[in-house]
Amino acid sequence: MRPRARAWRCGPPPAGVRDFHAALPGYAPTPLTELPPLADELGAGRVFVKDESSRLGLPAFKALGASWAVHRTLAERAASGAGPGPVVLVTATDGNHGRAVARTARLLGQHAHVFVPRGVHPRAVAAIAAENAEVTEVPGPYDEAVRRAAEAAAAPDSVLVQDTAWPGYERIPGWIVEGYSTLCAEIDEQLAAAGAAEGPDLVSIPVGVGSLAQAVVTHYRSRPSGHAPALLSVEPRSAACVLESLTRGEPVTVTGGDTTMAGLNCGTPSSIAWPYLHGGLDAAVAVPDADSAHAAAGLAALGVSSGPCGAAALAGLRAVLTGEGGEERRTALGLDGSSVVVLLSTEGRDANPHSVTHH
Structure with a gap:
């Protein structure tokens, strides 16, 4: 838990990225699906899932x-x-x-x-x-x-x-991060259309090297004033390089093991992402594969196709809000029964098939 992150500020993403994507064949905003059963479970006002199971003809946000x-x-x-x-x-x-x-x-x-x-x-x-x-x-x-x-x-x-x-080697990775800003711009518009124009109170983000999280931090921490959501990063326990780096206060490399969350199986934070993660993340958590699988099954039952990486957003938030210390963490994140929560489900169920032999 990192209580000062909501006061951290950075520059905004560049203009023109959303217009570029909107001109591509097959572009459409991906769904932002409200799931009231999750709001009841998590003790929140409203819970939305940004469903990236079909993005420009591919089953993930990338x-x-x-x-x-x-x-x-x-x-x-x-x-x-x-x-x-x-x-x-x-x-x-x-x-x-x-x-x-x-x-x-x-x-x-x-x-x-x-x-x-x-x-x-x-x-x-x-x-x-x-x-x-x-x-x-x-x-x-x-x-x-x-x-x-x-x-x-x-x-x-x-x-x-x-x-x-x-x-x-930082320019091209920086452009990749810029590309992800379209996802956040869509969320703003979709929440406004759903009657939540102030935006989210918490966003849960699956993290590998941290590029998507950098884009999310940039989007929400570049606003000079007004509502600032809590931002949570979620990683596999076997490859929690961001959690370990935040704990130590400097970027470190971890030796990863196998995980069904294949797209998050990264041992070193991106050098350009690190200042944003260190400055702007309110909390970080690592979850086991079983929790991600359970979350994916729950999302599927609610009509959202989510792979192990995408479902990590739900698994991580469950871990933070339950168990010993859960109420204290909820208070630190500013969550209550009226809060708006957005989970980033970054891939569909079959985007990254995984081997059952992983452990």
Whole structure:
């Protein structure tokens, strides 16, 4: 729990991102679904789920960041006088980001080379390959796949389009984060239409390297005054790099294990995300796979398709509000029976299929 985060402020996201996405074929805002049974369970006034199970033809939110970053990358290459021939867009992924980059490359007549770490289900790998991407499976963890992708991107006419940043590689990850701002803009409009124009009192965010959380913090902490929601990050217990970093007060790398929350199985926070996470997150929690699976089943019963990563938002909030100290945490987050809560369900049920052998 981090009581000073709601007073932290940063600059706003750039204008024009939402207009770019709105002009893409197949764009539509994803649903913001109100679920009264969850409001009753959690002791909140209203609970909404931002359902990213179908975003620009893919089963996760990642296409927002990939499409904007590739657009910016290709525009910059054209402005610099680079040749008109196709480029190879290189990335590493636990599933959804790589597929989004591959889809964007295919639609724009570019090539994609995607590095996949161990533990990603064969169906997820096949979905990336089906976008005409070259896929290289790496026997190590996600951080190793990122290292291999960065090496491959050093080749001529290749560009690394990675959704995590490190010193010396921050511009393109920054564009990916900008792309996610469309999701937050949609939430504002949808809550206003639902009679909750003040916005949410709490947003629960699944976190891998922290890029989506950076976008959410930027959106809500860039307002000079007025209502500031509590922001909660949720990670797998086996890969809680943000929770551990916040506990220590500096970014650290954790050695992850297997988790069904494959898209959150990241060991190091993004360097550009870290200042925003450290400044703007009110709370962080890590949950076991079983809690995420239970949350996914509950969301499915209420008509929302959510994979293990997306359902982590509900699992994390349940963990925070229940058990020993739950009432104190509820008070610290400013939640009561009139509060508006938004859960970010970042992927659909089949977006990142996982192996039952994970432990």
